[in-house]
Amino acid sequence: MSVFAAGISSMATRQILSELAAAYEEATGEVITIESVGGVDAAKRIRAGEPFDFAVLASDALQKLEADGHLVPGSIIEIAESPMAMAVRAGAAKPDPLDEAAVRKAMESAKAIGISTGPSGTHVQALARGWGLEGEGASRLVQAKPGIPVAKLLADGEVEIGFQQLSEMLGAPGIDIVGLLPESLQPGTVFAAALCKTGAHTEAARAFIEYLVSDETAETKRQHGMIPV
The missing domain is CATH 3.40.190.10 (Periplasmic binding protein-like II)
Incomplete structure (x- = not known):
């Protein structure tokens, strides 16, 4: 054929x-x-x-x-x-509920934050700027290489929390999906x-x-x- x-x-x-x-x-x-x-x-x-x-x-x-x-x-x-979600390494503590304050706290306290090279990564960078995390916070943003899912960074222990489209996290090994970001933080x-x-x-x-x-x-x-x- x-x-x-x-x-x-x-x-x-x-x-x-x-x-x-x-x-x-x-x-x-x-x-x-x-x-x-x-x-x-x-x-x-x-x-x-x-x-x-x-x-x-x-x-x-x-x-x-x-x-x-x-x-x-x-x-x-x-x-x-494509809604955006937050995930952690399998077995790690998860904020509950996942509201705007919890997302901000997680970003402030994480030693390394996994983001993509796509729209979700750009959105997290914008959140970091908006929350005044441009200095130390920005340096903790670890961007996965094109085609590599953020879930792999989490599973490999390179980052503590990660953000990406839910579609790219579903079924990924070695991670726990915390949930969708609250509506106020969704990039649409x-x-x-x-x-x-x-x-x-x-x-x-x-x-x-x-x-x-x-x-x-x-x-x-x-x-x-x-x-x-």
Whole structure:
């Protein structure tokens, strides 16, 4: 069976897209291949002109790519909201309840805080600035390399607490998820799909994206920690 369309995504949507691509193939007989890498690297590769039919990234990253002429204009479609969670190493004490005061206290007292190179990491950096932790606090922020989950930093003992999209923490070994950040601290990250200008199978990719936003994909999104939009 020949490849139907090829896409690239960030790691946050890797499991969701893998399941949905398989379901789509079963329903239609068409093959979708998706390479999941760090979001920063994905954007760089699209900018470098690699031939992808579509991309699934944080909506703000896609908007920048569209503005710079790398995407088919007007093709960005939101797929799901991705809430952000806090985790600790397995067996470590967990704040309860996880309210804004608890998150701030945890960041102030932790010797090392794990963050990603993606939207969640940028958000934690902003929280640190807002809470006056730019000095010593900022130096304790440990950023995972692109494509490496924050959960690995926790499991390996490199950090005491970690923040990332819930979808990237679910099922990760060696960690305990404390819970979702309170609504007041959620960044409101939304992942979206778009057509790449370098694509050779535009209509095929468009059909798959339409499937990604259909009602029949909602339960898969919820199972992996995302909220359908």
